[in-house]
Amino acid sequence: MQHILNNIAKEMARETERGKVADYIPQLAHVDPNQFGIAVATPDGKMYAAGDADTLFSIQSISKVFTLTIGLGKLGDALWTHVGREPSGDPFNSIMMLEHESGRPRNPFINAGAIAVVDAIMMGHEPKETLGEILQFVRFIADDDTISFDHKVAASEMQHKDRNASLAHFMKSFGRLKHDVDKVLGTYFHQCSIAMSCRQLARAGLFLVSNGVNHHTGVRVINAQRSRRINSLMMMCGHYDGSGEFAYRVGLPGKSGVGGGILTIAPGKGSIAVWSPGLDHIGNSRLGSKALEMFVQETGWSVFGH
Numbered sequence: 001m002q003h004i005l006n007n008i009a010k011e012m013a014r015e016t017e018r019g020k021v022a023d024y025i026p027q028l029a030h031v032d033p034n035q036f037g038i039a040v041a042t043p044d045g046k047m048y049a050a051g052d053a054d055t056l057f058s059i060q061s062i063s064k065v066f067t068l069t070i071g072l073g074k075l076g077d078a079l080w081t082h083v084g085r086e087p088s089g090d091p092f093n094s095i096m097m098l099e100h101e102s103g104r105p106r107n108p109f110i111n112a113g114a115i116a117v118v119d120a121i122m123m124g125h126e127p128k129e130t131l132g133e134i135l136q137f138v139r140f141i142a143d144d145d146t147i148s149f150d151h152k153v154a155a156s157e158m159q160h161k162d163r164n165a166s167l168a169h170f171m172k173s174f175g176r177l178k179h180d181v182d183k184v185l186g187t188y189f190h191q192c193s194i195a196m197s198c199r200q201l202a203r204a205g206l207f208l209v210s211n212g213v214n215h216h217t218g219v220r221v222i223n224a225q226r227s228r229r230i231n232s233l234m235m236m237c238g239h240y241d242g243s244g245e246f247a248y249r250v251g252l253p254g255k256s257g258v259g260g261g262i263l264t265i266a267p268g269k270g271s272i273a274v275w276s277p278g279l280d281h282i283g284n285s286r287l288g289s290k291a292l293e294m295f296v297q298e299t300g301w302s303v304f305g306h
């Protein structure tokens, strides 16, 4: 495994087409695109890593997997009255389908859906309390109390919130959001600003590898059925309108973020986190996807076989 990761990191270092760093969040535009990291955590407690696997990056939309897990824990199936679970085939920040579907977002991984989920888990609480809960959960699954928000990234997004604010106000006009729009957005931007390394992220994904149990800590996080369902959603919706392409090339549940990270789950085998800040036109990490494609080719870890 270590050999495979070293080879992938070496290949990626040679790449010249590295994609484009997200610049609509000015704080992310400063990130050096010449970075690449990969880490694999396995249920037997092993961790393999190569490249910039200890560098912290903004997990952005990968956080939507964690808030979905919290939301299902709090509301159970009632969460599905707030958000659907079908692939959108649209960009992550699209407003189009919201009107047709009366303000109920298609799935929890597009921005509108994640905003609806965070509104649901706030349940009358102040943003600070909800953020404390989200951070506590991420630290718990990653078994790492050093994980924190990057307040500069959150502030940068708040300053350039127009698109997400439009989505939120539009949903609110259908009576879909319970809380004040700015409070919901502030909470959403902070959840997206969580900074983690590939190693931390790979460990955080372990509970989805083993039917809800994190074998690193030995603790059951969710039940097996819920774990299976979250993985299905990641497979179908985790890369927005690039989800089909990711399934075709990699064949694993995965969730990307515009910080350039991708968390990928190989059920029963391991949790793989990759990071490279340059994005493709859809907003998914260009080298991250490429590295994962190489990884499944070498390991045969795709759920569809070699």
Ligand SMILES: NC(=O)CC[C@H](N)C(=O)O
Residues within 6 Å of the ligand: 059, 060, 061, 062, 092, 093, 111, 157, 164, 189, 192, 256, 257, 258, 259, 283
């Ligand atoms: N795809 C993403 O990672 C988008 C998340 C980002 N915080 C946004 O709302 O635009």
